[in-house]
Amino acid sequence: MILSKSSHLPNPAPLGVPASPPARRQRRKLPRNASLLVGIVLTTIFLAVALVSFFYLPSNPNIPVIRNRLLPAGTAGHWLGTDVLGRDIVAQLMVGARTSILVGAGGATLSLILGLIAGLAAASSGKIADEAISRGADILLSIPGMVTALVLAATMGSGALTTILALTAFFTPSFTRVVRSAAIGVLNEDFITAARLYGRGKIFVLIRHVLPNIAGVMIVQFTLYFAAGILTEAGLSYLGVGVHRPSISWGLMLNEAQQQVGISSPLAIWPGLAIVLMVLGLNLLGDGLRDVLDPKLARRAS
Amino acid sequence: MAIYILRKLAFFLGALFIASVAIFLLIRGAGGNVAAVVLGKGATPEAINALAHTYGLDRPMAVQYFDWIGNMLSGDLGRSFRTNESVADLVTARLSVSIPLAFSGLVLGLLIAIPVGTYAARNVGTPSGALLALVSQIGVAVPVFWAGILLSLLFGVRLGWLPTGGWTDWSVSPWGAIRSLVLPVLSLGLIMAAVLIRYVRSAVLDVMNQDYLRTARAVGMTRTEALLKVGLRNAALPLVTIVGLQIAELIGGTVIIETVFSLPGLSRMMLANVAAREVIVVQSTVMLIVVFVISINLIVDLLYGLLDPRVRATR
């Protein structure tokens, strides 16, 4: 440990024309990274299932077929059986994947955009703006996400869109803080000073130099918040303040299973398993990407 | 230290103010006309106006805001539109469920996470360390309500040791109340632990590479002794911050777990009021929860100042 302090020094900025930031991150080859691999596989499977659900479903997951109620797993045409109204579980899980991804990615994307704007503004503006944005983010962070979601559900009515907005309200402050500190790190590097001396405007520097250099951190964070969004959506739908029929969510399925057939039913297993695998996949993907894209962070966190 | 405390107090008050404005605007702004929301579709404009007038909802927003804050400060949290019950009474009845649940869940999480995370840090790169990392990675992905379902499936349905839900009040039977809380606390604690283990592990790893730990050993402590006596005290600093940040998570988890186990806690009341569009009750309850979280954060900050002499001096 003592003897290996050599690498990770930033490349010197090219003299004269500071057109491109140091591209040191791209040069790292993908290491043999088990968590990345498992993460990619799991995530791809769920994305594929969600995609397929638009073109093919074993049967309509919302139309009750009473004579088919509570079929056991392994029944022809219903691999995982049916629920109390005779609706196919596989079909419901497939549509549930769609909801999870839509809501999770939607919330993560919106908060990423807002967090980028606020975080870059905080990092590049004066001390007062920075203080105001950072403190504001701190305060918003102390409002529990679940509470925000409940308030929105109370006032706007529940649904996928409300859930996305609740996630956005919940994640934006943390995104802002991550963007701010990553951007400040980049802004303190020499090639930025060089670019400013060269006469580049603030916005140009932010877009051309800062953004590409914090992209790695952002991708990692996006993945992790995507996962957190899926967990939160499942929780809200389980509580009955997230999405509801005809939309289907894994959390909603668990709620229905517990209310209608009791927890000893296998119906209380499949949606939970789906949530765990999808969230695990995204978290592993995020951790794996962090090792590849963001060596500085990886050294601290692992 | 005095300046540090004053600064933190100022931030605390500022946070309370901004959060209250945010909640007020969110509820009044996003919902549009509160009276219309409460009465639902199909209400006549006359009925809406009458309700608005009774509750002072037709006054200017600023007046309503300061009225609300003034009442809250004097302990009046408002009344339910439908039943006219006092929100303060509703809330206090529920706290005897929610507070023990949330608090025990957090304590259990820490009791698991600190030793396990420390063990994981000391065994980085070994099979047992890798196994622990995997287990906590999976634990983080388990939704807390599903953990609750699985646990009550095992201990309630299969083994029949504990109730799968419902509540026996403390006044009826303290032992019954505790039995009703075991599985909820276990679910909450295990999920909290999965999250916290990763933070403990990285905090301890960080401390293990510090020069002062080597000094502790250089003057006569064994490796383990140095880690426990010097290391944990220093690792506690980042952990205190993390625990503060996890309070919001904890409350989210408590809301869900109360539903899983049908416990008559604060959050079940909130959910019922959300469904019934009891805007005033929701607004006051939310504010109470936020006051609680911000107060915890103040305590965390003060604790941090107490633990770390450097913070006291510089900030």
Added chain:
Amino acid sequence: MSQENAIEVRNLVVHNTALTAVRGLDFTLPAGARMGLVGESGSGKTLTALALMGLLPMGWQANGSVRHDGVDLITQSDRALSSRRGRTISMVFQDPLSSLDPVRHIGQQVSSVIRRHTQASKKEAERRTVDLFRQMSLPRPEQLMRAYPHEISGGQRQRIMIAMALACYPQLIIADEPTTALDVTVQKQVLRRLNTAVQERGSALIMITHDLPIIAAMCDTVAVMYAGKIVEMGPVAEVFRNPRHHYTKGLLDSQPTMDNIALDGSSRLASIPGMVPPLHSLPAGCAFHPRCAAATEQCMSEVPTLDDGPRRAACWHPIGATVPMEVA
């Protein structure tokens, strides 16, 4: 016989799975003697010190034998070693700020060492700590007891570290670049305190530094390390006056003195060409040969060993040898 010596190191090797950083060290330090260990960064000085203390970082391992106080330290368990560390053998580290516990009072950190290794009561230990601070010429020792490391100056911190290391009158104290992290203005003061304190206790001293004047002032003998090996050792005055190894000579020539510093660019300050070779690709033969003006075919293939006598050097063509070197 071995009780007479503060430490006897035989064939010490320090390695991890990929690298060998210390490649067979032999030296003996009589009780109360003072040895300087010099070399560039990466020569293995610090790892040698940590190996003697049994404090190697994770992944590093020491082989060979290190006899001290009647036992072989290499074979001792962490528990057995811990009862000696701070009592019979102790160490002063390079950076006193990061080496002191940031959240405990200084007085507590020092007095706990005394309480750990002696029967002293809490009060007695505190009294002795104040005495130690006074010996170290620390200002207002009573108030200092309740100060935190970040509240005092770097020079004071390092004197605290020295007080901690010397609190239990160790037979051997290892100082690893104790003044490198300090302001030039306080270096001398700290060294003077260290010097007197070691003298009063009759402890042996291993002084690790790349600063040759410090060695000249404080040590009896000097060992010069290069790429994990001792290349020359002997009495300080003789080694510095008449170095036998070309590396030692290079080191001496590259030391600035008042008369060879010239700011107008006509400096006569020499430097050794090339760089310390990385441990994973050491050259064959004498590790110094790529940088040595006197290297021959033999130097590139055969590893020189330390010759015997009071003025030992590991060189095929030592300076001042009777057989003059021919090929350059």
